Amino acid sequence: MDFTEVSLTALRVLRAVAEQGTFTAAAAELGYTQSAVSRQIASIERLAGAPLLERRRGGVRLTPAGRIVLRRAAVVLDEIDAAARELSGLPARAGTVHLGWFPSAGAVLLPRALTALRRTDPAITVVTREGTTPALVRALRAGRVDLALLASAPPFRPLDAETPALAVRTLTERSLRLAVPAGHPLAHRDFVDVADLRGQRWITAPSAGEDQLMGVWPGLDERPEIAHTARDWLAKLHLVAAGLGITTVPGALAPAAPEGVRILPVRGGPQELRRVLLARAPGPLTEPVARVARALRTAAIELDTAP
CATH class of the missing domain: 3.40.190.10 (Periplasmic binding protein-like II)
Known part of the structure; x- marks a missing residue:
């Protein structure tokens, strides 16, 4: 085993796979085919003499050996990038x-x-x-x-x-809040009772498995009516301001609410922290x-x- 023969390409591929979580996503980020990514991982594992990735349903994760290699690889790749910047005349990124x-x-x-x-x-x-x-x-x-x-x-x-x-x-650590249009019947209260959320029109984000974002109040005991979907928080809040529905927001987002939106606490159910x-x-x-x-x-x- 001679790990000194490992290529920079293989190290970059390992870092991309570790970050993206799948060979497919790493290939898309790097502009490689999935088979090319697999070959690079196989080559670095052969030189390391141990598996660096644990294949699991839905993706991969680093093995203990993989964590060691990646920790060292990050230093090498950062130094190579710094050298490239210096040679091209760009300022160093100290700090x-x-x-x-x-x-x-x-x-x-x-x-x-x-x-x-x-x-x-x-x-x-x-x-x-x-x-x-x-x-x-x-x-x-x-x-x-x-x-x-x-x-x-x-x-x-x-x-x-x-x-x-x-x-x-x-x-x-803050309670989840509700964003409602200023002209909405719920907006004239100091808080919203969870029972009043039935029959509302919701503005939410598209679901994406483990990356599902908020929008509908958790544990709502009915099939919600989704009026609009948007990933961007500001877009959702402006849809609320336009009177097109209501949405959930973290308490920390309250200062960013645009004019025409009221941010209210919800009571009557489990506290949503x-x-x-x-x-x-x-x-x-x-x-x-x-x-x-x-x-x-x-x-x-x-x-x-x-x-």
Whole structure:
């Protein structure tokens, strides 16, 4: 076994498969055929002398050996990318932090934290990417992001089954709310009773298996009438403002509601809590990553204590 013969292409393929969760998705991201991805994985596993991926129904996950290889591969690939930038005359990205965030975090929490960070630490560059929570967990494991803002709902299970566990901190925990048009009969109350949700027209997001997004109140005891579907939170809220239906929103999104929308609590059923988590891979923090994490925690505290 001579692992020094492994190619950069194989390392990039391994990272893409680990991040995307399937050979098919990795092939689409890289512009390869699925068979080409399979050949690259077979070659690196042959050189490693051990399986690097565990094939499971619905996708793959890293084996312990795979985690070791990917951790080292991320360093190699980052150094190669840095060398390419330097040779092309582009400035080095010293102090760059890669941050992932789930959709609604980008409405209030993320811009608040980044605005403060620009004042306190202007030398730090934050590169962000939006994604669903499952996709961002894979990106953390693959070393593609340093930090991730993630969403969590009861029963608040671990983010994945990998070991060692990700380092996770709860930034906020708030009740799920309801967004209704200002002219809606429900809008004239201080709260909505869960019984009043029957017979409403809902604005929700398309379902996508594990990446299903919110829209209809959880546990509704009837088949909901879906009036409109939209992935974008702002689009859903503007549809509400136009009087075209109602939708659920995390409590943290209330400050971003446009004119014509009322955000109300719901009572009479189980409390629907939602958490915003800040996650990272286990291990020591670099100073830039620690400073970005601190800015996010501070912004979350400020939002929680705002009137």
